[in-house]
Amino acid sequence: MISPELMTVVQNEFALDWDGLHGLYHWQRVREIGLRLARLTGANPTVVELFAFLHDAKRANNHRDPEHGARAAEFARSLQGSLIRLSDREFERLAFACRYHTNGLTEAHVTVQTCWDSDRLDLGRIGMTPDPRYLCTSAAREPEMIEWAMLQCQPWIESRRQKGPT
Ligand SMILES: [Fe+2]
Numbered sequence: 001m002i003s004p005e006l007m008t009v010v011q012n013e014f015a016l017d018w019d020g021l022h023g024l025y026h027w028q029r030v031r032e033i034g035l036r037l038a039r040l041t042g043a044n045p046t047v048v049e050l051f052a053f054l055h056d057a058k059r060a061n062n063h064r065d066p067e068h069g070a071r072a073a074e075f076a077r078s079l080q081g082s083l084i085r086l087s088d089r090e091f092e093r094l095a096f097a098c099r100y101h102t103n104g105l106t107e108a109h110v111t112v113q114t115c116w117d118s119d120r121l122d123l124g125r126i127g128m129t130p131d132p133r134y135l136c137t138s139a140a141r142e143p144e145m146i147e148w149a150m151l152q153c154q155p156w157i158e159s160r161r162q163k164g165p166t
Pocket of ligand 1: 026055056119
């Protein structure tokens with residue numbers, strides 16, 4: 001589980017809309033998707049959870065921000081040993097997953113692949129169906145998994161629709 005102390009630090013550092021495209025609800029869905037995938041892939045669930053709440057934490061905008069993954073990795077590094085306590089090996093997987101999550105890579109350790117898939121499976125929130133060609137694990141490419149992931153973002157899409165244009 002992510003500690004309340006870590007969440008407070010992340011929230012204080014986050015520069016964008018807390019309930020926006022790359023905010024808390026996206027992270028919560030990435031966590032749910034990631035933990036579901038981890039049970040099938042054997043990925044480390046703690047790394048997957050930390051990835052969910054950190055990978056977009058340093059975004060400077062909701063559009064093009066190619067360095068936000070690298071900033072997220074450095075942010076994670078600043079917390080390792082205090083609010084994050086991973087082994088060196090697991091930490092390097094978390095940092096790698098954060099740093100390269102938007103580079104379109106698919107080959108990596110299965111924990112890293114599971115992190116990337118959990119993020120890519122939440123593309124339904126912007127009206128895109130995740131393309132199996134860009135998913136890393138066979139568990140994520142299952143049509144049932146893609147369909148389930150698409151359903152997870154519907155309440156958020158609906159709440160945004162009710163709020164109207166911001
Ligand atoms: Fe993301």
